Amino acid sequence: MARLVMLGTVALAIAGTPAAAQSLAPSSAQNLPPAQPNAGPNQTVPENIGVADRIRPEYYPIGGRIGSFFLFPSLTTSVIATDNVRATRDDRLSDVFALVQGRARLQSNFSRHALATEVFVDQSVHARVPSEDVTQYGTMLSGRYDISRDTKVSAQFDADHRAEDRTSYNSPIGARSPLRYDRLRGTLTGEQSLGRIDVTANFAAARLRYDDVTLLTGEFASQAFRNVDSVSAGVTIAYEFRPGVSALVRGTAQRNAYPDDGPTATQPLALIRDSRGARVEGGFRFELTSLLYGELRAGYLSQRYSDPRLSSANGLSFGGDLLWNVTPLTSIRVTADRRVDEAAQVNVAGNQVTELTTSVDHELLRNLILSGYLRYSDLQPIGPIAGSHELGGRLGARYLVNRRLSLRATLSHQLRTSPVQGFGFTENRGLLSAQLTF
Template sequence: MRREILLAGVALTLFGATDASAQALRSGQDAQIDLFVRNRAVAVRDRPQPAYDPLGIRAGGFTAFPRLQSGVVHDDNVFAAEDNRQPATTLRLAPEVVVRSHWSRHALETRARAEIDRNLDFDSENTTDWSLGGAGRLDIVRGVDITLAADYAHDHEARTAAGAGPVARRPITFDLASASLAATRTRGRLRLRADAAVLRYDYRDGPNDVGAVIEQDDRDRTIARLTGRVDHALSPATALFVQVARDDRDYRIVSGSPERSSSGHEALAGVDFELGALIRGEVAAGYIRQDFKDTAYSDLDGFSGRARLSWFPTQLTTLTATAARSVEDTGVIGSAGALRTDVSIGVDHELLRNLILMTEATWSEDDYNGLNRTDTRFAASFSAVYRLSRRYGLTAGLAYLDQSSSGASAGPSYRSTRLSVAVVSQF
């Protein structure tokens, strides 16, 4: 399903995808003596399905995995409006191809993807998004590797994105270029990791309902982030860690617009653990602070933390709970950022070998800096994946979103329900 919280979600996706790509690329390495591997249990979504997983198209040392998803999405409030809710139906086509190496050392992965939406009721909601990216891992010596990743995407801000305004005639589009570099060294009970990432957002202006231009240049920005982490293994199933991070958010200066540039720091201490094949997770707590250049905006600071716990009551069921607190950029006029709190819980169940059911509930709160405004969002979803064969499958999903906003500068409050069905073809 499409990302709903897009503005902050893209940045988080990059950092998260960088880690995920690194882990996937590292899967070919010998991990027998790695005290930081947590694989006693396999999550439902990660479990191999030899009878249904695509074989791909091999070419030399690479394998290509083409995929095409064709579907229909019905939204009962396509403009995320408080009143005068408008239902609409969208046809969606999402082609994708992933190419992975299968070398004995080092690894390389590239990806190209598009998502083409054509709304049957409102032409203004037609969008074409695409992205290109890749990641590579260099195995220097045993226990030392370097991972590089780069992506370029043309995307749009969903009507239901956190902080999105309802006045644009068409969804606001933007380009995102990103690059990251990560180095990891593991030796005995100690693991050191350093990450550097740069993201560049370039927003496009858009017209409002009466045809006037909505200026978006003041949202253009470059984000540079450095992260360092040290893990110490107490046992093969438990490790303590300390992580520090710094980010600089350099906004484009536009005449008549406030300066929204800032720099931030975060320090976390936590534990990464696995209790047999029943529970694994990571919990950390610390302090976060974001300092803004414009004195009109007060600095944001306070408790920071994140947690991810997975429970495996049976081999066929996975329960996952997450929580996080962070400082996020915002497109809301008059605000330089928001202190966000996210909590979610999800259940995945393998009802049949080829039928997986998934449900998730999330709650988030954005406390805006510079405005007397707080947004609270509750979302719930249910989806199913049914694999007919290696090449074909069906997906269906139902998602509900409820946003409420309070304060003297309160934003829109609305509800939205989406139903989607799709056919998946892969090789």
């Protein structure tokens, strides 16, 4: 309890920083930063935005105004109950834990260009299994430079220290505590409009470094083989051949390098997982009847590995994101994706992932939103390991009390079926949270 009180005090001190800043009057909602495009307060159904993501001016946080910037600090306190805290098939442990999350976002309100930065600190405190306690923190800096109305350049940089979720298919089996890692990531994006043609080019680089773990048996397990440096670049060209409907083509290339990978004295047969990948897709982007929005793509992907023992991962790729505002109060979103993800085993180069999700949001009251979510994933490892399947679902409600306070409750279920020993699991989880935004 003393730890919870201390954490709450520190987070409140962070969140209370803008108290001396000039606050906006409640009637000044039109001066809020443009957090969402096309989300004007007088629109019955904002364009291309689902029910759960809409700005509701009467409940939008006031924030603190500092010159041409707005500061939005928040503090979220959650109580979470789980019947399988380590996400294991055997030796299941139930637990109740508190999660305290502090955020502070500083965002510009320029007529042109944009600049934003954010810092966060998260701390979990478990009642039964204290080895599951984790501290996560990080920062983000982003900006956009409007060269002209048709030409924009944006960039973002993230640096954070995180813990891998126990339900992740990359989480080490049998680890005493969640795996910690450090991540640096930067992206650079350029956008150019040429009449009916829109061109978007992007470049990204990331560096991940993983801490070692101790197993429940007391053995030490190095995770250095997972350290990875990756770079990627892509171009998307969209041509609007009729109002609201565009044809597009997208090409991306990626390179992954594992500096500490390959055979060792303890793992003489470990793979060299350095790889180069490419993905080319074509499709459509559409806006129909002001209620149906989406993007559908299909094409071909290839991932080639440096190790001669590994075959290339080639085949169909696809992606889709469909939003249907069924009524002004109900939204349905469906997404689909097929890709190659990195793996966390020395004898597996990656995972071919096929993922489908669907979500439904309904505005029961102006300040009460009900939500449902369902996800299915098929995981096929590139290596001598059998495939797995994941299924997850969630029901939730969010109640907006006022501009400063919102409450949330969710019930979720997740399972993984796998012939691999110790890889499958089921988990049920309940959450109650309160978010205070200044």
